[in-house]
Amino acid sequence: MVPSVPVSVDLVVLTVRCQALSALVWRRDNPPFLRRWSLAGGFIQLDEDLPDAARRIMTERAGIPGAGTLHLEQLQxxxxxDRDPRQRVLSVAYLCLAPDLPASEKAHMAWVPVAELTVMAFDHRRMMLDGIERARAKLEYTSLAAAFCEPEFTVADLRRVYELVWARPLDPRNFHRKVTKAEGFLMETGETTTRDGGRPAKLYRRGPAELLHPPMLRS
Amino acid sequence: MVPSVPVSVDLVVLTVRCQALSALVWRRDNPPFLRRWSLAGGFIQLDEDLPDAARRIMTERAGIPGAGTLHLEQLQxxxxxDRDPRQRVLSVAYLCLAPDLPASEKAHMAWVPVAELTVMAFDHRRMMLDGIERARAKLEYTSLAAAFCEPEFTVADLRRVYELVWARPLDPRNFHRKVTKAEGFLMETGETTTRDGGRPAKLYRRGPAELLHPPMLRS
DNA sequence: CCAATAGTGTCTATCAGACAGTATGGC
DNA sequence: GCCATACTGTCTGATAGACACTATTGG
Structure with a gap:
């Protein structure tokens, strides 16, 4: 006889907004962990693949628009x-990186700066920290930072992503040189932004490259 | 009602032996996939944590001596x-890196060079390839290569690990400079090897460092 | 002596960090 | 003009790749 376990998918959805790396969470309205912050999650259905379950939960539970286009990867x-005190549940965590989306229309869901999420339900804080560390690491050797940006973005937008995810300032000039010379990272659109009090910046789109060679090390 | 799924743990056990990166596999003696190569695996027990299940399967199913000391990490x-044609099974793959162990005493288990494992049962080839890619990537920025070596090893032993895992030759002199100058990677034992027809090599143990800064890139 | 492997030194191209200087907008 | 931000160029130190050279063993 083979033991079976309920399996859930939990989403670590990260974005950069209001000058802070933030996660999409909701306030639990039931025990256990009543009123604690929790990741969006749900049980997988029979005959549903794990990535499909993750996309479904992004749409149904988290209320994220355009869930099909966002970066999604399995985390751990x-x-x-004993991670759920009621019964044993296996949880497959997925990491989703999103640009600054409009607030979810779902009740109780909110973007909260990760620095404020010191206490969460279940082991969701561990999942969130693992997701942040994955994102931090992947910014080093991939072009994933653009997943946090709008389709068109400036080099400064991209730098702010790195600075907020890595939680450390970067030299704007060296950063500019690095990303514009990285083959396939950025594609010029020809357009520029207009802002207050500064030279307009060129707008870029994501290039075809997935990897950054050589990587940009946090050192 | 919450659907439950049987959950198994499958092991991608890699080693370097006979000048080849090899995996620990066994010949299935039952359908489905009768007589195909398969990874060692088994179902998790109730109240058993995933790493504990992985260690148990290393000992009981794979017959690996000293399973408690080997490097083990969750893969994916x-x-x-439909990955198991009989019934839905969720599989948590673990990656284990081992030095050149004696052959398992378990029947049907064997070390097979990964290049020969072109056809395997279930999605085990995908798991193995994911495990190899994880190992390849981690050699770049961690000191994990020593997990493939005996407790005491030479710089040449370590270089052979890199060369076989990366499947490309490395310059012995540049490699020597890199690893001996990497802080905390290697600890001199004071001993040397005696071999035929060559200057004896210094023996090293693993140092305390887990990370390699700066990384050794495959480029 | 020679063969073989271990280990050191040296040159060079590349690249990251630091930072001066120029360009182009709003006010 | 002044300020702010975008962007370019230059210097320097660290490092990887290439490879000459020395060291130490066995035969």
Whole structure:
């Protein structure tokens, strides 16, 4: 006889907004962990693949518009027997990176700066920290930072992503040189932004490159 | 009502032996995939954490001596509904890196060079390739290569690990400079090897460093 | 001596960090 | 003009790749 376990998918959805790396969370309205912050999640259905379940939960539970276009990757699986006090649940965490989306229309869902999420339900804080560390690491050697940006963005937008995710300032000039010379990272649109009090910046789109060679090290 | 799924743990156990990167596999003696190569695996027990299940399967199913001391990390979870034709099974794959161990005493288990494992049962080839890619990537920025070596090893032993895992030759002199100058990677034992026809090499142990700064890029 | 492997030194191209200087907008 | 931001150029130190050279063993 083979033991079976309920399996859920939990989403670590990260974005950069209001000068802070933020996560999409909701306030639990039921025990256990009543009124604690929690990640959006749900049980997988029979005959549903894991990425499909993650997309479904992004749409149905988290209320994220355009869930199909956002970056999504499997993070890790959490299976400690007591992680849910009611019954054993295996949880497959997914990491989603999003630009500054409009607030979810779902009740109780909110973008909260990760620095404020010191206490969460279940092991969701561990999942969130693992997701942040994955994002931090991947900014080093991939062009993933653009997943946090609008379709068209400036080099300064991209730099702000790096600075907020890595939580450290970067030299704007060296950063500019690095990303504009990285083959396939950025594609010029020909347009420029107009802002207050500064030279207009060129607008770029994501280039075809997925990897950054050589990587941009946090050192 | 919450659907439950049987959950198994499958092991991608890699080693370097006989001048080849090899995996620990066994020949299935039952349908489906009768007589195909398969990874060692088993179902998790109730109240058993995932890493504990992985260690148990290393000992019981794979017959690996000293399973408690080897490097073990979670690789990925595979959940496509049809991945097992009999019933839906969720599989959490673990990656284990081992030195050249004696052959397992378990029947049907064997070390096979990964280049020969072109056809495997279930999605085990995908798991193995994901494990190899994880190992390749981690050699770049961690000191993990030593996990493939005996407790005491030479710089040449370590270089052979890199060369076989990356499947490309490295300059012995530049490699030597890189690893001996990397802070905390290697600790001299004071001993040397004696070999035929060559200057004896210094023996090293693993140092305390986990990360390699700056990384050794495959480029 | 020679063969073989271990280990050191040197040159050079590349690249990151630091930062001066120029360009182009709003006020 | 002044300020702010975007962008370019230059210097320097660290490092990887290429490879000459020395060291230490066995035969």
């Amino acid at each position: 699986t959490y299976g400690y027997p | 979870t595979y959940g496509y509904p």
